[in-house]
Amino acid sequence: MSLTLRPITENEWLDWIAVDEEAFGNTLPPHRVELFRSNAELDRSLGAFEDDLLVGATAVCSFTMTVPGGPIPVGGITAVSVLPSHRRRGILSALMGRQLADLRERGEAVAALYASEAAIYGRFGYGRAADNLFFNIPTHGSAFGRHAPTDPALRLRVVKPAEARAVFEKVFEAVLDSRPGLYARTPARWDAVLSDHETDQGGYGPLRAVVVEDDGGPRGYALFRLKQSVTEHDVPDGELRLKELFGLDPAAYALLWRHVLDRDLIARVKVWQRPVDDPLIHLLAEPRHLNAGWLDDLWIRLVDVERALPARRYSAPVDVVIEVEDAVCPWNARRWRLSADTSGARCVPTDDPADLALPVTALGAAYLGGRPLAALQAAGVVHEFRAGAVRELSVAMSWDPAPWAGLIF
Numbered sequence: 123m124s125l126t127l128r129p130i131t132e133n134e135w136l137d138w139i140a141v142d143e144e145a146f147g148n149t150l151p152p153h154r155v156e157l158f159r160s161n162a163e164l165d166r167s168l169g170a171f172e173d174d175l176l177v178g179a180t181a182v183c184s185f186t187m188t189v190p191g192g193p194i195p196v197g198g199i200t201a202v203s204v205l206p207s208h209r210r211r212g213i214l215s216a217l218m219g220r221q222l223a224d225l226r227e228r229g230e231a232v233a234a235l236y237a238s239e240a241a242i243y244g245r246f247g248y249g250r251a252a253d254n255l256f257f258n259i260p261t262h263g264s265a266f267g268r269h270a271p272t273d274p275a276l277r278l279r280v281v282k283p284a285e286a287r288a289v290f291e292k293v294f295e296a297v298l299d300s301r302p303g304l305y306a307r308t309p310a311r312w313d314a315v316l317s318d319h320e321t322d323q324g325g326y327g328p329l330r331a332v333v334v335e336d337d338g339g340p341r342g343y344a345l346f347r348l349k350q351s352v353t354e355h356d357v358p359d360g361e362l363r364l365k366e367l368f369g370l371d372p373a374a375y376a377l378l379w380r381h382v383l384d385r386d387l388i389a390r391v392k393v394w395q396r397p398v399d400d401p402l403i404h405l406l407a408e409p410r411h412l413n414a415g416w417l418d419d420l421w422i423r424l425v426d427v428e429r430a431l432p433a434r435r436y437s438a439p440v441d442v443v444i445e446v447e448d449a450v451c452p453w454n455a456r457r458w459r460l461s462a463d464t465s466g467a468r469c470v471p472t473d474d475p476a477d478l479a480l481p482v483t484a485l486g487a488a489y490l491g492g493r494p495l496a497a498l499q500a501a502g503v504v505h506e507f508r509a510g511a512v513r514e515l516s517v518a519m520s521w522d523p524a525p526w527a528g529l530i531f
């Protein structure tokens with residue numbers, strides 16, 4: 123099979139949609155095709171062509187993402203698809219290899235993605251950098267502990283999501299830097315968040331929203347949908363599906379959660395993709411009622427170790443020689459000395475003996491600060507040659523709060 127890899131042109135846009143739909147086994151409604159198009163950067167797409175036939179594709183979103191210490195440019199990998207007739211012939215491998223080389227050439231030292239299946243991307247150097255939790259909370263078990271913060275100056279306002287977009291954007295801008303993994307949203311990304319076509323509703327009703335505010339302006343918002351029902355004995359059994367909730371301070375955050383948990387006729391609140399350190403865990407008097415489950419959130423790839431490691435801040439001073447294994451990006455595969463203190467970091471090539479050795483996946487997993495390298499050492503992924511070196515690097519790379527992107531791309 124002879125493959126040509128190149129960006130997809132506007133004329134090939136519908137072919138890309140067809141490959142995507144075949145690969146994922148779904149049909150995109152017209153408004154979703156439009157949203158896909160407005161979020162897609164065609165010049166950053168990559169199609170795999172067998173003669174004239176598009177058989178595989180992917181694209182990069184130009185993100186500004188928060189990492190420990192501040193925002194950096196990150197390539198957001200999306201829309202990875204291979205035609206089912208051409209699977210397992212190395213097309214994804216070809217796309218990934220070329221895409222990583224392109225990212226490096228463009229100067230993006232870090233790439234991020236959400237995975238449809240967690241087994242796919244490790245071989246391409248992506249490490250599981252963030253986790254998320256899903257909750258299924260019976261509202262009758264949702265009382266807060268006595269310490270839950272309140273603020274009498276706060277009030278709730280029911281708003282129409284389409285009319286309150288500027289408020290959501292303002293709140294989101296204010297939280298963006300607060301957590302590694304959050305990425306800046308373009309207008310097209312907001313269009314997708316607030317999209318409320320019947321096919322977006324998934325059997326729940328239209329998107330609803332509340333804003334919490336004080337005299338100084340908005341302090342947070344929650345977006346959600348409702349599905350009303352009753353039991354056979356006519357007891358209210360409705361469900362609230364939370365889409366997102368951001369509060370700028372503890373009292374605003376607690377009030378928003380109290381609102382969604384206290385809606386009349388609602389028996390349970392379901393939500394996917396909450397951060398693993400969600401304050402709600404500590405607000406509930408009985409956190410077992412979260413009925414929490416655990417999944418992977420962001421996967422991170424250090425495209426260029428030399429530039430990626432100094433681009434973030436470190437929680438403690440560190441000076442280690444790291445032997446990096448990287449079969450896909452050979453420019454990373456060597457020994458690096460990482461020296462950092464709380465004011466900045468340097469990463470330089472070295473021939474000094476290694477203090478530890480790890481695959482580039484482990485650096486990606488630890489990059490946002492939420493994956494202790496010590497755990498990867500215990501799992502046999504990371505190897506230590508100088509006693510204490512893994513712990514030193516693990517502590518330095520850790521960060522508070524936990525990473526989380528909160529929105530699949």
Ligand SMILES: CC(C)(COP(=O)(O)OP(=O)(O)OC[C@H]1O[C@@H](n2cnc3c(N)ncnc32)[C@H](O)[C@@H]1OP(=O)(O)O)[C@@H](O)C(=O)NCCC(=O)NCCS
Binds near residue numbers: 203214245
């Ligand atoms: C996942 C997908 C992109 C893989 O494409 P592909 O061209 O078949 O992948 P390749 O042939 O390049 O496979 C490379 C390696 O990854 C492995 N691999 C591919 N898909 C995998 C999967 N879903 N789970 C585990 N391993 C997988 C292959 O077995 C191969 O392993 P090897 O190198 O040890 O032989 C394709 O099957 C697809 O489009 N799936 C549906 C859509 C999807 O899930 N996309 C990913 C969105 S995040």
